[in-house]
Amino acid sequence: MKVSVIFLIVSLFSPLLEANPGIKVKITQKALDYGKQFGIELLKQRLKKMTSEDWNGQDTYGFIGLNYKVAKIRIDNAEFPNTSLSLISGTGIKLLVxxxxxxxxxxxxxxxxxxxxxxxxTVFISGVSxxxxxxxSQSVSGHLKLLLESCEGEVGEIDIKLNQAYRWLYKYFTTFLVQPLNISLGSNLCPKLDSEIQRINEEFSQYPVQxxxxxxxxxxxxxxxxxxxxxxxIDLDLKGTVYPVEKITEPPFKPTPFVLLDENNSMFYIGVSEYFFRSASLAYYTSGAFDSSAEQEERLSSYFKLTTETLNKIIPSIAHLYGEPLPVIMExxxxxxxVISLHSDKSTLEFTSSMEVLAMLPNSTTQSMFTLNITAGTHANLTIFDxxxxxxxxLDSFHISLVHSxxxxxxxxxxxxxxSYVLQTGIIPAANAKLKDGVLLPFLDTMILMKPNVRIYQGFLLISTDVIYKAYDNQEDLDLQANTDIFFLP
Structure with missing residues (x-):
């Protein structure tokens, strides 16, 4: 059956050697219950669109030999009143229908x-369990893998009603058809489930882990x-490392162990460690994301309309060197x-930068006036969007010192x-512009996060959220989504 909804949630992951994780993910029973319910509704729609293979057979009734064919078998309606997905410690998931x-x-x-x-x-099938x-488990290729460890299935009763024009054929036709149909359907329940699981595993293998x-x-x-x-x-330990695009090399530091809170009110809990942010900081630094290009420097200087006359009001000695006002560039x-740190209810970032201030001469060359060392402390506001x-x-604080003049x-x-003005109106906004795209969380693009909450603890931050699974093929799917959302929103 369509139990893949909840399994798809964890399809991004593959196993490596035992190690401390940079990210922890907890999938709760609430998520399984949502996946089960929504999966059943999707299954009903899927069954209505399916047409089974034709049946051909031979039999005898008394002295009469019969050749029969049942074709275009299609499901008009299906009900799953008692279905559950539950967890078995140390093993996996139990499906009960x-x-x-x-x-x-x-x-x-x-x-x-x-x-x-x-x-x-019309065929009426009841008592299916x-x-x-x-x-x-995990596959050799490193993706999550599901294995059907045990399975039992049976069909209770089958009743066949022929159209009224041929009611007299009922005993001839249905007497020998009910039993083989019951056996065939019952014996195919587990193979069909295993086939569905293999299809899910195939979907798993299509998702990259990076x-x-x-x-x-x-x-x-x-x-x-x-x-x-x-x-x-279900608890998952993810590597949670950010690498520079040019060269994937391990950071010179290791993740510190951390433990998620014992909570189960939300469908998902994601713990993002300080290590994750430190590796991100290193990756961006290594990739040169923090470097300013000449074009950016000119744009920043133009924004502040800096000239040597502006600086002369602060540093009078500049007036003796530059008689006419010249444009100024800041590199x-x-x-x-x-350095990124996570503390209780607060995240901070400290960075050290060098600022060289240059005058642009009439011949379009530049002349260095002075160089400053700047150490700034900021706090980070963390939000989740899309x-x-x-x-x-x-910006919280900064300290400057003269390096060369x-x-x-x-x-x-x-x-x-x-x-202070330059940092708060130029540099910090420029940094935020680079951060605006954010970091994609380990969810499929078919999941919508509902009312995610971010809390910061010592050494890690915790994201708790519910989800909605979006699989819109038509208006009927949209109506289904609207109905199920009302039930599952907290």
């Missing part, structure tokens, strides 16, 4: 040496430990990897107000 029923239509024909007749009929245990964030960085969401199955959740370089974790920096010595503190 009880009292399922279906109504099917079919064309039939019977040929004997006495007569040939054909018509339509399936009990299966699906093991969660995703490119932007031109500078790639995030690795591969599974570093075997999935932990508990009675109330800003991040000199060390920005399945991405968005970081926005806000060609315009004579001056107290760097004279530039405090000027640099």
């Amino acid at each position: 009880k009292d399922a029923s279906a109504t099917a239509s079919a064309d039939w024909s019977v040929k004997t040496w006495l007569f040939t007749h054909s018509g339509t009929g 399936v009990t299966a245990v699906i093991k969660v 995703a490119q964030i932007d031109p500078f960085a790639i995030v690795d969401y591969s599974l570093v430990n075997s999935s932990a199955i508990f009675e109330s959740s 800003i370089t991040i000199t060390t990897v920005p 399945q991405k974790l968005i970081t926005t920096l806000c 060609n315009v004579g010595f001056f107290e760097a503190s004279l530039l405090d107000n000027f640099l």
Whole structure:
């Protein structure tokens, strides 16, 4: 049956050697219940669109030999009143289906040496049950893999009604057809389930475990430990490392162990460690994402309308070197990897940069006036939008020192107000513009996060969220989504 909805949630992951994770994901029973319910509705729609293979056979009734054919078998309606998905500690997922029923239509024909007749009929199937245990493991290729560990299925009763014009054929036709149909349907329940699981595994293999964030960085969401199955959740340990696009090399630091809170009110809990952000900072620094291009420098300088006359009001010695006002360019370089820290209810980022201030001469060459060292401290606001974790920096403090000067010595503190303005209105907004695309969270693009909440703890942040599965093929699917959302929203 269509149990793949919840399994698809974890299709991005693959196993590596045992290690501390950078990201932890917990899938709760609430998520399984949602996946089960929505999966049943999708299954009903799918069954209505399916046409089974034709049946051909021979039999005898008394002294009469019969050749029969049942064709165009189609499901008109199916009900699954008692279905559950539950977790078995250390193993996987238990699927239990009880009292399922279906109504099917079919064309039939019977040929004997006495007569040939054909018509339509209705098949009523009831008392269908399936009990299966699906093991969660990993494939050789490194993707999540589901295995049908055990399965039992049976069909209770089958009743066949022929169209009224041929009611007299009922005993001839249905007596020998009911039993083989019952046996065939019952014996095919588990193979059909196994076939569906293999199809899900095939879908798993199509999802990459690495995703490119932007031109500078790639995030690795591969599974570093075997999935932990508990009675109330499936716990996944993801690598959670960000690499520079140009060269994937491991960071010179390792993840620190952390433990998710014992909560199960939301469908998903994602713990993102400080290590993840540190690897992201290193990746962007290595990729040169923090470097300013000449075009950006000119645009920033133009934005502030800087000239040597502007700086002369702060540093009088400049007036002795440049009689006429000249345009000024600021070259800003991040000199060390920005340091990101997560504390209770607060995330901070500190960076050190070098700012060289140059005068643009009439012949279009530049002349260095002075170089400053800037150490700035910011706090980060973290929000989730469109399945991405968005970081926005806000300036808290900064310290400047004079590194080199060609315009004579001056107290760097004279530039405090000027640099504060430049940082808050130019550099920090430019950094936020680069961060606006965010980091894609480990969900499929068919999932919509509902009311995600972000909390920050010592060493990691915790995202809790419910989801809606979107699979819109037509208006009927949209109506289905609207109906199921009302039931499952917290």
